[in-house]
Amino acid sequence: MVGIPTRGIDLAKKLEKELFNKTSRKVGKGIIDPTFNRDDQIRVGTRLIKATDIPTPIEKQDNLLIDDVIYTGRTSCYGCFTFMAKTPKNNVISDGR
Numbered sequence: 001m002v003g004i005p006t007r008g009i010d011l012a013k014k015l016e017k018e019l020f021n022k023t024s025r026k027v028g029k030g031i032i033d034p035t036f037n038r039d040d041q042i043r044v045g046t047r048l049i050k051a052t053d054i055p056t057p058i059e060k061q062d063n064l065l066i067d068d069v070i071y072t073g074r075t076s077c078y079g080c081f082t083f084m085a086k087t088p089k090n091n092v093i094s095d096g097r
Contacts, residue, residue, distance in 0.1 A: 001029045004079045005050040007068035015066065028056035032065070034078035052082070 003012030009031055016027050033050040065083060067076050 001027050001064045001066060002032045002054060002079075002083065003029065004065065004067040004075060005031065005033050005035075008066045009050070011068050012066040030054035030056070032079060032082050034075065034082040058083075 001012050001016060003009035012029050016029050019025065019027050031050055031053045033052055035049055063083070065076060065079050067079065070076055
């Protein structure tokens with residue numbers, strides 16, 4: 001489970017806790033910040049960048065990208081681009097829309 005700053009990180013923590021309470025399984029979590037991959041930085045501005053931190057291996061696993069708001073899908077889209085840059089080229093990314 002990978003949270004997108006800022007509030008996607010908090011949401012990932014809450015989801016991790018709920019999943020553990022319901023399944024007793026520990027889910028690895030991390031952070032990925034797609035800010036530098038956005039093409040609309042002039043319009044939305046920038047903020048202090050969070051370091052990408054994915055402490056568990058992501059290869060050959062299901063990975064969940066968490067964001068708190070999906071309006072146009074731009075942040076999630078850029079999160080996927082950033083995530084793909086960190087994964088092997090043969091991974092499949094599915095679009096949830």
